[in-house]
Amino acid sequence: MKSLAELQEIRNRTLNNIIMRKEDGQGVRVVVGMATCGIAAGARPVMSAFVEELAKRNLSNVTVTQMGCIGACRLEPIVEIIAPNEEKVTYVKMTPEKAARVVAEHIVNKQVVTEYTIGAAE
Amino acid sequence: MEELSLHILDIVQNSVAADAKLIEVEITEDTAKDKLTVTVKDDGRGMSEETLRKVTDPFTTGRKTRCVGLGIPLLKLAAELTGGRVELSSELGKGTTVTAMFGYSHIDRQPLGDIVSTIHQLIVMNENTDFLYTHRINSKVFTLDTRQMREILGGVPLNTHEVMVWLLEYLKENESSLLKNCDGKE
Numbered sequence: 204m205k206s207l208a209e210l211q212e213i214r215n216r217t218l219n220n221i222i223m224r225k226e227d228g229q230g231v232r233v234v235v236g237m238a239t240c241g242i243a244a245g246a247r248p249v250m251s252a253f254v255e256e257l258a259k260r261n262l263s264n265v266t267v268t269q270m271g272c273i274g275a276c277r278l279e280p281i282v283e284i285i286a287p288n289e290e291k292v293t294y295v296k297m298t299p300e301k302a303a304r305v306v307a308e309h310i311v312n313k314q315v316v317t318e319y320t321i322g323a324a325e
Numbered sequence: 326m327e328e329l330s331l332h333i334l335d336i337v338q339n340s341v342a343a344d345a346k347l348i349e350v351e352i353t354e355d356t357a358k359d360k361l362t363v364t365v366k367d368d369g370r371g372m373s374e375e376t377l378r379k380v381t382d383p384f385t386t387g388r389k390t391r392c393v394g395l396g397i398p399l400l401k402l403a404a405e406l407t408g409g410r411v412e413l414s415s416e417l418g419k420g421t422t423v424t425a426m427f428g429y430s431h432i433d434r435q436p437l438g439d440i441v442s443t444i445h446q447l448i449v450m451n452e453n454t455d456f457l458y459t460h461r462i463n464s465k466v467f468t469l470d471t472r473q474m475r476e477i478l479g480g481v482p483l484n485t486h487e488v489m490v491w492l493l494e495y496l497k498e499n500e501s502s503l504l505k506n507c508d509g510k511e
Contacts, residue, residue, distance in 0.1 A: 214481050254449065266484070
């Protein structure tokens with residue numbers, strides 16, 4: 204069984220990394236639409252998939268956040284990838300499988316997965 | 326929305342949007358009374374009496390982009406389908422409490438579903454908000470207080486990868502042992 208005491212160990216292990224992360228400057232942001240429409244369309248497993256993939260690859264300078272509805276409910280779940288000095292990329296009709304591919308190809312290898320983007324859908 | 330846990334994820338977004346500092350999420354499953362109750366209580370900015378009256382109307386929303394809001398109406402529908410109801414109370418500057426009551430064994434009651442993912446996401450996505458989560462099944466109870474977690478973690482944020490991975494396992498283990506104990510079987 205996991206216990207709260209393990210957080211103490213995590214604290215000791217990670218405090219140094221946190222300082223490094225702050226010095227790293229701003230990294231990539233993954234923003235998932237989590238309004239009623241997004242949630243109903245399946246945003247929760249998509250967000251979980253991003254969190255898991257990023258943790259698995261230890262991409263600690265990538266953060267996952269949420270946003271409200273942006274008015275394209277029919278294309279939910281929607282995920283935006285915002286990297287410093289790069290144009291924002293909007294992915295639509297996301298799934299956990301697609302999320303794994305976006306992490307591998309876009310975030311790690313800097314290749315936009317064009318077929319999942321809003322441009323390809325519309 | 327196919328699961329109660331998805332409704333909870335959605336309703337709590339309202340509390341987050343209301344700048345709540347502490348959000349209390351409580352699920353009580355009482356099989357003797359045949360009731361399942363979900364309470365979301367926040368200390369956000371609250372609503373006026375007038376807004377409170379209109380909030381179950383789908384054409385009311387706090388959002389400025391469009392004039393439709395479906396969070397509360399969908400929850401109300403899900404509750405009323407099971408012979409239950411939704412109660413709202415709110416005070417400007419104090420906070421809001423949403424209570425949804427469901428008929429536990431009613432055939433139309435949605436399953437609670439993946440509550441672990443809901444609570445995990447709420448906590449790791451809202452670094453500036455504290456959560457007090459309580460899940461009761463009859464006499465068994467599981468509680469998680471992020472204020473307690475933060476105290477142990479010092480300055481390490483809850484959305485650090487290592488903490489997120491730990492939290493997911495912690496929630497999974499506690500939720501499954503809650504279920505196990507209740508059925509009296511493995």
